[in-house]
Amino acid sequence: xxxxxxxxxxxxxxxxxxxxxxxxxxxxxxxxxxxxxxxxxxxxxxxxxxxxxxxxxxxxxxxxxxxxxxxxxxxxxxxxxxxxxxxxxxxxxxxxxxxxxxxxxxxxxxxxxxxxxxxxxxxxxxxxxxxxxxxxxxxxxxxxxxxxxxxxxxxxxxxxxxxxxxxxxxxxxxxxxxxxxxxxxxxxxxxxxxxxxxxxxxxxxxxxxxxxxxxxxxxxxxxxxxxxxxxxxxxxxxxxxxxxxxxxxxxxxxx
Numbered sequence: 001x002x003x004x005x006x007x008x009x010x011x012x013x014x015x016x017x018x019x020x021x022x023x024x025x026x027x028x029x030x031x032x033x034x035x036x037x038x039x040x041x042x043x044x045x046x047x048x049x050x051x052x053x054x055x056x057x058x059x060x061x062x063x064x065x066x067x068x069x070x071x072x073x074x075x076x077x078x079x080x081x082x083x084x085x086x087x088x089x090x091x092x093x094x095x096x097x098x099x100x101x102x103x104x105x106x107x108x109x110x111x112x113x114x115x116x117x118x119x120x121x122x123x124x125x126x127x128x129x130x131x132x133x134x135x136x137x138x139x140x141x142x143x144x145x146x147x148x149x150x151x152x153x154x155x156x157x158x159x160x161x162x163x164x165x166x167x168x169x170x171x172x173x174x175x176x177x178x179x180x181x182x183x184x185x186x187x188x189x190x191x192x193x194x195x196x197x198x199x200x201x202x203x204x205x206x207x208x209x210x211x212x213x214x215x216x217x218x219x220x221x222x223x224x225x226x227x228x229x230x231x232x233x234x235x236x237x238x239x240x241x242x243x244x245x246x247x248x249x250x251x252x253x254x255x
Contacts, residue, residue, distance in 0.1 A: 002030045003126060004247035005152065006099035006135035010109060011251065012210050013144075018135055024079035026135035030128075032072035033099060039065050050170045054237060064193035088134075098123060106177040118161055118179035118189055125157030144207075151200035152219050155224070159240050162228055165190070166236035190228065194221045216250050 003023045010018040017023075038058040045051070047059055058065060106120040116146075129152035130195060136144045164171060165181045171181030177214045198221050205214030222242035 001244045004133045009136040017037040021079045021083045022135040028072045028076035035069040045174045092133045098127045120177045121157045121160040125153040128156045129153040154193040154197040160189040161190040166233035
């Protein structure tokens with residue numbers, strides 16, 4: 001998913017595919033982080049009746065995930081280390097700090113009490129968005145990068161919230177950092193984030209030179225809305241995540 005967005009952004013903005021070392025590094029870095037997250041949860045979270053399939057899979061095949069995470073780390077190094085320079089290090093600092101913040105604040109520290117806004121899900125959204133922009137070679141600090149990054153962060157955070165809402169029964173017992181694990185309020189928040197992403201997609205469309213990217217964000221937001229209404233809790237995670245693969249369709253037709 002992350003590589004698809006990075007490829008689409010680079011194609012439309014720069015007229016060509018991103019360098020292989022950037023998208024390869026992004027793929028294996030995201031995959032490695034995801035595997036580490038699943039492995040950590042497999043030790044931390046109990047196996048109960050309402051455990052989601054992805055967590056149950058991680059507990060059952062923990063050794064396999066350890067092997068795959070090692071492979072991901074090695075291959076990410078092979079892709080990135082030969083091209084490591086000051087510019088790439090500076091670009092990667094922000095998403096790296098965000099990922100560290102995610103694990104330290106929302107994973108390694110036990111949290112409790114009421115949660116008034118989806119801080120964990122928003123951090124995840126910005127982690128994905130900033131990583132995508134680094135691979136696409138787009139500076140987050142530039143006005144153009146801010147609009148793209150904001151649209152993607154809102155879309156990804158809304159996606160996390162939709163999945164979290166479907167798994168709220170499990171999160172109430174196991175994950176206090178999850179927004180819906182401690183609150184029955186805020187059902188409007190994923191809707192607001194998707195609407196915000198649509199508005200930013202309109203800005204991208206209005207700029208003229210990047211209409212495909214704006215249309216892709218719009219379609220993905222609409223697909224998230226459809227999942228919110230139509231997908232049951234068991235299908236929410238694969239369908240909502242699968243909808244974010246739509247950029248590959250646009251790459252196929254416009255790349």
